[in-house]
Amino acid sequence: MNDRVKSVELLDQLRRVLGPDGVITDPDVTESYRRDMMPLAPAGAPLAVVLPADTAAVQAVVRACAAAGTPIVPRGAGSGLSGAANAVDGCVVLAMTRMNRILEIDPDNRLAVVEPGVVNLDLRQEVEKEGLFYPPDPSSYDWCTIGGNVSTNAGGLCCVKYGVTTDSVLGLEVVLASGELLRTGRRTVKGVAGYDLTKLFVGSEGTLGVITQATLALRPLPQAPATMVAAFPSTEAAGVAVAGVVREGLVPSLMEIMDAASIRAVEAHLNTELGAGSGSAALLICQSDAGGEVAKRELEKIEQLCLSAGAELAYVTTDVAEGRMLLAARRAVLTALEVYGAWLTDDVCVPRTRIAELISGCAEISARQRLLIAVVGHAGDGNMHPTIAYDPTDADQFERAKLAFDEILEVGLALGGTVTGEHGIGKIKREWLAREIGEVGIGAHRAIKRALDPDNLFNPGSMFALD
Template sequence: MNAVVQALQEALGADSVRVDPDVTATYSRDMMPLAPVGQPLAVVFPENAEQVQAVVRICAGAGVPIVPRGAGSGLSGAANAIDGCVMLVTTRMNAILEIDQDNRLAVVEPGVVNLDLRDAVEKHGLFYPPDPSSYDWCSIGGNLSTNAGGLCCVKYGVTTDSVLGLEVVLADGSLLKTGRRTVKGVAGYDLTKLFIGSEGTLGVITKAVLALRPLPQAPATLVAAFSTTAAAGVAVTNIVRSGTVPSLMEIMDAVSIKAVEQHLKTEVGPPGCEALLLCQSDSGGEVARLELEKVELACQAAGADMTYVTTDLAEGRMLLTARRAVLTALEVYGAWLTDDVCVPRTAIADLIAGCQTISERHRVKIAVVGHAGDGNMHPTLVYDPADADEFARARIAFDEILELGLGLGGTVTGEHGIGKIKREWLAREIGPVGLAVHRSIKQALDPGNLFNPGSMFAME
């Protein structure tokens, strides 16, 4: 192992290879407290694709596993270390290499922070849609590896919908280029989409060609309050049925509302509010007005107790801040553990009701927020980390929420990924044939099981 560390230092420089246990522990896990974590041999910080190739070749030659890592904002344990691995951290590869205004694309390295990219392209009148809640610190590489979503998915899709091509270092150290720079292209297998969402199990992404959109208009915002979650669920169905596609449609349950009000020291919903629906339209002008008018009518038809529409940008931002602040707000009650299930939009109310039942059964506080526009819900459990019994109950509740989501015709993850926490649930969702196909792909691209072994699924 000393020889491996020495080789890494010679290839990258001593400053780019850390072995101090206090330092390696810092980079050994993401934000998921339930996922297992090991002790890395070293943490490396390559600065370009050539250095990534060198790391891969050194580790492959010595049989040392590699766990790719971005900013560490993940919520599935996909970036968690295993004992004796090398953590390959991409944060120093943070250059925006190109912004092509005429072809509406950007070429970036994986360490670029999502918000930094959005700010950079905005200066050119362009827009990068994917916006995870951690967009102010999560990296593009991590977004690609987990196929991250965000609040704007209802209109603009998830990360994969904004990717044209990739550059990936494979297990033998070779550099693969996938995709294209053109709007259309169907030559060969879609290898780009194969690597997106693969959670670092097939290779290390070193560059991405991203599709951009024209900068949308300043959003108009609607908020609707409901005395029951069932009524809010009906409203979502009504909005979808109306054919309206808002740029954002979020839902908050009563627990989330109360926590945010306490955190922000402001009223978010009226007294007795059990569910809040927040929608935006970025179509601009009369189109936005008509879209939100349809949304408002759909909410009123579902029995909304209050609807409010504003074109004031500051007011809209304030309402959106309330939604984004939920996880921080819940810390007033204890540590949080957020789940990630996606159900048919018609089943949102059933999921929220089911979470309330699970909460009562296991005596664990559960707040539910999520992207109502695509059915991706984030039930978040709050517990006392010093109370072993309460933590155990939270762990059981976490799994029961996944079972509930599958039972409602959904999936165990809409945007956070499988990682090391939901491996058995992936097997259950995709079945033995699907799992065999996954293993075959992994075996073909990474026969030595070099990249992130044990994440997503185990090799037989």
């Protein structure tokens, strides 16, 4: 049987399982499912995009594709920044967006059970009605999905206090390459029976199985945050302040940093002035959700640390609207950079004491490659997002942007960091993963992949090469 006949038979089988509206083959439509938000990552042409509505349908799709030898690329909303959801030629893209039900919210045990297509913000808003809080808040929280967040172990602005996605995942349901349904984890607060398979699948980027359900830990809804902003004449001074906060054991709910390029872009975009004026080299924004006088005292301690480190200005406010305005400025950085052209966001995490060195390194790369690089990130955990602005119609600029992207990763590793703090490896950082964890580490990854997916059915070529 030739490949064309096999493909026709597979599509017929998928339509019987999912119905005609659950299988998309129109190239004009499948084009929008080929890639995520990372322009550097390769993307192939899928045979089809399928839209299952329940776990049984996912199992049927997996079994059909396995029998046909057709690879599967699981996909959420496509908000990723590593190419992890990018299609490979001839694959079936398994889009999970129709599985978007919040199955349970249990206020007494502080947990929720959701399908993978639930939008992060929708979950946050629903649990808030019960006085509860789901902490992970990626910058795309208003459209990214829980399944994608789990698959990439997404982070966000609140990581410094609440951790990344894995810290909120109690258990999963996962369809394996055999079509069997694996249930991992539990609903209890504690539990150490067997290997921690839940954490194995969190961050696996769809290479080991398809997540069809997640049990998530919730927290009590925090109180309205107080906010502090500090402007610094140098990135080194901002770095000293961050190190001081860590040394003193202070854990704000949010601690973000913006470099001079980010400040200028946002000031122009919002037609406002941040910090001590356009001459500021760095801006630090902190929030505390501890509530009342506790939050105020926490931020006043951070304010004093910033002033002692050389801040030109430091200011604490308990006004919620003012705090939202300052945080909106931080969230507006990528939008503000669009005036300079397309943008390419990197993702490196370094020890918090070396944030200033990373920002300085990015400034050197910016000068060498003759491209604007704006650095913004989560100072509380050292996860920085240098963003390269370039003209996508200029081939030379695009090549220089790619060089800058890799040079930033080089600097991050040299500073004792990691090549991804929250965006994942995907299809763009495979070589960098191998460099970071070494041959023994890659060998362990391959052994796990072969044990769970011996025929390389799921997301082949993502994270690492099987051979």
